[in-house]
Amino acid sequence: MAGSRRLLGYLLLLITLAFLATTAEASVFGSILKKLPSFKQEYPEGQVIATQAVQNVAVKKVKREGKRVAVIGAGAAGASTAYHLRRFLGNSTVSSVPVNITVFDKHTYIGGRSTTVNAYNDATIPIELGASIFVEVNSILYGASQELGLSFSGSSASTRRIQGESNDVLGVFNGHEMLFTYPEGRWWSLMKLVYRYGATAPWRTRGLTQSVVGKFLSLYKAPIFPFKSLTAAIEEVGLKETVSLTGEQLLESAGISGAFATELIQASTRVNYGQNLGLIHGVETMVCMATDGAVSIAGGNWKIFQGMLNKSRADVKLRTPVTSIMRRDGEWAVTYATDGEKSQTEVFDEVVIAAPMQYAGLDIAPGLESKPDTIPYVTLHVTLFASPRKLDPLYFGLPEDAAVPQSVLTTLNATEQQDPLFTRGEGRNAAGSVGFFSVSTLRSVERGNRTEYIYKVFSPDHYGDDKVRKILGVAPGSEEEVTTWSYRHTWKSYPYEYPRVTFEEVKLASGVWYTAGIESFISTMETSALMGMNVAKLVIGEWEEAKEVEDEKKRVRLEMVAKAEAEAKRIMEERMAAKKAAREAAEAAAAATLLEVKIEEVAEL
Numbered sequence: 201m202a203g204s205r206r207l208l209g210y211l212l213l214l215i216t217l218a219f220l221a222t223t224a225e226a227s228v229f230g231s232i233l234k235k236l237p238s239f240k241q242e243y244p245e246g247q248v249i250a251t252q253a254v255q256n257v258a259v260k261k262v263k264r265e266g267k268r269v270a271v272i273g274a275g276a277a278g279a280s281t282a283y284h285l286r287r288f289l290g291n292s293t294v295s296s297v298p299v300n301i302t303v304f305d306k307h308t309y310i311g312g313r314s315t316t317v318n319a320y321n322d323a324t325i326p327i328e329l330g331a332s333i334f335v336e337v338n339s340i341l342y343g344a345s346q347e348l349g350l351s352f353s354g355s356s357a358s359t360r361r362i363q364g365e366s367n368d369v370l371g372v373f374n375g376h377e378m379l380f381t382y383p384e385g386r387w388w389s390l391m392k393l394v395y396r397y398g399a400t401a402p403w404r405t406r407g408l409t410q411s412v413v414g415k416f417l418s419l420y421k422a423p424i425f426p427f428k429s430l431t432a433a434i435e436e437v438g439l440k441e442t443v444s445l446t447g448e449q450l451l452e453s454a455g456i457s458g459a460f461a462t463e464l465i466q467a468s469t470r471v472n473y474g475q476n477l478g479l480i481h482g483v484e485t486m487v488c489m490a491t492d493g494a495v496s497i498a499g500g501n502w503k504i505f506q507g508m509l510n511k512s513r514a515d516v517k518l519r520t521p522v523t524s525i526m527r528r529d530g531e532w533a534v535t536y537a538t539d540g541e542k543s544q545t546e547v548f549d550e551v552v553i554a555a556p557m558q559y560a561g562l563d564i565a566p567g568l569e570s571k572p573d574t575i576p577y578v579t580l581h582v583t584l585f586a587s588p589r590k591l592d593p594l595y596f597g598l599p600e601d602a603a604v605p606q607s608v609l610t611t612l613n614a615t616e617q618q619d620p621l622f623t624r625g626e627g628r629n630a631a632g633s634v635g636f637f638s639v640s641t642l643r644s645v646e647r648g649n650r651t652e653y654i655y656k657v658f659s660p661d662h663y664g665d666d667k668v669r670k671i672l673g674v675a676p677g678s679e680e681e682v683t684t685w686s687y688r689h690t691w692k693s694y695p696y697e698y699p700r701v702t703f704e705e706v707k708l709a710s711g712v713w714y715t716a717g718i719e720s721f722i723s724t725m726e727t728s729a730l731m732g733m734n735v736a737k738l739v740i741g742e743w744e745e746a747k748e749v750e751d752e753k754k755r756v757r758l759e760m761v762a763k764a765e766a767e768a769k770r771i772m773e774e775r776m777a778a779k780k781a782a783r784e785a786a787e788a789a790a791a792a793t794l795l796e797v798k799i800e801e802v803a804e805l
């Protein structure tokens with residue numbers, strides 16, 4: 201009976217040891233062994249197991265402490281991922297875990313599609329080449345700008361106005377006539393709007409915009425945030441239907457139609473996304489109308505992302521394309537090459553792909569559980585130029601002595617507006633006969649003894665010098681040099697925002713995350729930053745869960761160790777007691793014998 205009890209006790213110990221072998225509890229394990237010398241003596245095979253267990257524990261201990269995160273892309277999404285990882289970490293149950301963040305970008309600069317070029321190569325005149333504005337409800341960008349102490353460059357309509365120049369901030373041109381001009385900040389500008397479009401359409405548009413923005417903002421808050429599935433999140437905030445309709449369908453169903461839609465709203469979807477209302481979905485359409493508190497950062501919006509990366513204490517590797525990510529022992533081996541040097545490979549726990557997958561050029565093995573689709577992106581030509589000349593009013597269908605509005609947006613002409621080839625078109629067809637999406641006068645510059653103006657054109661094709669000369673009103677055949685500086689860039693700027701109801705996954709595989717799925721929903725700096733924040737929260741959430749599981753395992757293990765110790769102690773005590781009893785019995789027997797002998801002796805006397 202006592203023998204089988206003892207065996208049970210040792211079995212319990214062996215089970216405990218096996219548990220401990222899978223963990224880093226070497227010290228607890230060692231102390232158990234020390235406390236049980238008889239275990240070693242009596243069960244040699246147990247000791248072999250124990251020695252192996254200790255060795256296993258030692259191997260595990262060598263594995264590095266802490267976490268490593270690779271972020272591919274130093275644009276809005278990547279910078280926000282790094283920034284929010286560091287921030288959320290501070291408040292998390294895993295705050296004591298050392299975390300190293302490495303951010304890779306193939307370009308020489310931080311910011312991705314948010315970047316500036318210097319007019320005349322003069323660093324004091326930076327011009328946005330990509331994303332130029334964000335708005336008041338963009339709380340991540342607003343908040344970060346404030347935290348970083350960055351100042352706004354006053355690009356809101358009222359301050360952007362060029363001193364003493366045009367009064368008309370905005371005009372809508374269809375290739376042959378200027379349909380509408382919107383004068384800045386005057387009570388009669390509203391009158392003019394109402395006169396042309398009636399009061400209902402602008403009013404309803406405002407209501408619809410507020411409703412969409414309100415729903416969108418739920419993505420930032422619990423219980424929606426953080427979201428593992430963008431598809432589900434969009435449904436939960438109530439935007440599934442809006443995103444499944446074209447802008448045209450949405451506006452029609454809201455009773456907004458006619459000239460207000462095809463002139464003002466469409467002019468806006470064209471300048472923002474190079475698309476017309478027959479193609480672009482309802483959510484992105486309303487985003488274009490949410491312009492309250494539009495600002496940009498003095499010196500360039502990219503400064504927000506640089507500041508975020510500073511705060512994240514990430515190791516930022518520029519001129520460093522990542523070429524592959526390969527799964528290896530539950531981690532990801534990331535291969536990259538700085539400046540065309542020999543490639544290197546480093547291992548990471550988490551990899552965040554913060555760029556559109558189709559342009560990232562990544563070799564990924566094994567294949568991802570969810571692989572993002574290739575989606576059509578707008579090819580956008582940005583043409584910047586400087587000239588002492590002003591835009592030619594005649595070109596824009598205005599009287600010779602009129603001032604051309606500072607921002608000229610465009611729309612389709614009446615014929616094109618009836619034709620799906622244009623209203624649903626991509627590229628050149630989207631632009632229509634007017635040939636470009638917008639031309640803006642960004643600012644004036646005093647150079648030498650004269651004033652020059654800096655212009656920006658968005659177009660679906662190369663906007664050549666011949667076209668530039670035309671809008672500046674240079675007579676054909678004239679030899680006159682009219683541009684003093686120019687810069688051209690072609691972007692894959694944003695997706696064609698077709699109506700859809702499913703979106704790319706946020707988590708592509710264990711340890712692989714993706715931000716750019718949100719671009720088919722809303723493509724802005726803020727939404728990319730939101731996705732970065734979302735991924736950061738999900739990653740830390742997983743680490744916290746893993747820690748909880750680990751803590752629970754540890755608790756169970758310690759409980760088992762305590763039980764085993766108690767059981768061993770009890771067995772020992774039992775044995776001691778048995779030994780003591782046996783000794784006492786023997787002594788008693790001896791005493792009894794002695795007594796018998798004594799009695800006999802006495803009897804003999």
Ligand SMILES: Cc1cc2nc3c(=O)[nH]c(=O)nc-3n(C[C@H](O)[C@H](O)[C@H](O)COP(=O)(O)OP(=O)(O)OC[C@H]3O[C@@H](n4cnc5c(N)ncnc54)[C@H](O)[C@@H]3O)c2cc1C
Nearest residue numbers: 273275276277305306312313331332333522555693724725
């Ligand atoms: C002309 C234009 C005007 C726009 N206007 C506005 C606007 O006014 N307001 C607004 O909010 N948004 C605007 N946008 C949209 C906005 O720029 C984007 O939605 C946003 O910047 C996307 O940020 P992102 O970080 O997701 O991607 P990106 O900015 O594209 O960043 C991705 C980065 O990843 C890097 N990368 C890719 N693959 C690799 C690799 N394999 N290894 C290393 N690095 C890699 C790229 O070099 C890039 O820097 C505009 C865009 C354009 C082009």
Ligand SMILES: *[C@@H]1O[C@H](CO)[C@@H](O)[C@H](O)[C@H]1NC(C)=O
Nearest residue numbers: 264265266267268298299300
């Ligand atoms: C993080 O970086 C520091 C400094 O380079 C290094 O000493 C440490 O081992 C790294 N930690 C991880 C988890 O990689």
Ligand SMILES: *[C@@H]1O[C@H](CO)[C@@H](O)[C@H](O)[C@H]1NC(C)=O
Nearest residue numbers: 284286287288289290291292
């Ligand atoms: C961290 O916690 C503090 C105090 O609870 C809170 O004020 C702060 O906003 C939190 N920060 C983040 C990033 O959640």
Ligand SMILES: *[C@@H]1O[C@H](CO)[C@@H](O)[C@H](O)[C@H]1NC(C)=O
Nearest residue numbers: 348350503504506507508510
């Ligand atoms: C980020 O850090 C660099 C280098 O220290 C500094 O020059 C730059 O001003 C910082 N940017 C922001 C926006 O804080």
Ligand SMILES: *[C@@H]1O[C@H](CO)[C@@H](O)[C@H](O)[C@H]1NC(C)=O
Nearest residue numbers: 375376613614615616632633
């Ligand atoms: C309107 O667009 C059509 C198709 O692009 C074009 O042929 C026509 O010339 C345009 N009309 C005017 C008045 O510009």
Ligand SMILES: *[C@@H]1O[C@H](CO)[C@@H](O)[C@H](O)[C@H]1NC(C)=O
Nearest residue numbers: 588646647648649650651652
């Ligand atoms: C401005 O400068 C140019 C050359 O730099 C000169 O030819 C021209 O006469 C000047 N004009 C005025 C108004 O001073």
